[in-house]
Amino acid sequence: MPEHAISGHPHIEVRHSDVHGAGAFALCDLPPGSLIGIYTGRRYSADEAHGEDWDNRLTYLFGLSDGTTIDGAEGGNATRHLNHACEPNCQAQEEHGESGQLVLRIEAIRHIRAxxxxxxxxALNVDANADPQDYPCRCGSVSCRGTLLAPLVTSA
Incomplete structure (x- = not known):
């Protein structure tokens, strides 16, 4: 395992990001489809409230299609440090694990250089009245939407 690799995630390291706070970085070249890691943390059921001490300024929450939420801040791993970009190089894929529970795989969607x-x-989904400026994007890509919110879907 490389010197800076994280246990369980031999291909990534967490360090300062110019985009936001800490980020996850590739330690080696990764071809498309490479498993970056499984997003882990405390699970909340669809009807379970987040803890009273939940910090809504820095969140690691990932909602799944079955209504559950994974809180990477509680028992999570290095995958929680993947920052947002409007032109991402990874994607989150749901799949059923051995127990039948949904798991969230983070995979490379294009070649990633060391x-x-x-x-x-x-692609955040929030209240319809939310102001996109309350969720600013700092990715700096040419096609930046300017917000972390999901792209608006327009009907033709």
């Missing part, structure tokens, strides 16, 4: 920061598109 040293490159790993990104997913957060």
């Amino acid at each position: 040293g490159e920061e790993l990104f997913i598109d957060y």
Whole structure:
């Protein structure tokens, strides 16, 4: 395992990101389809409230299609440090694990060079009245939406 690799995630390291706080970076070249890691943390059921001490300024929450939420801040791993980009190089894929429970795989969607920061598109879904400026994007890509919110779907 490389010197800076994280246990259980031999292909990534967490360090300072120019985009936001800490980020996850590739330690080696990764071809498309490479498993970056499984997003882990405390699970909340669809009807279970987040703890009273939940910090809504820095969150590692990932909602799944079955209504559960994974809180990477509680028992999570290095995958929680993937920052947002409007042109991501990774994606989150749901699949059923051995127990039948949904798991969230983080995979490369294109070739990633060693040293490159790993990104997913957060595509946040929030209240319809939310102001996109309350969720600013700092990715700096040419096609940046300017927000972490999911792209608006327009009907033709």
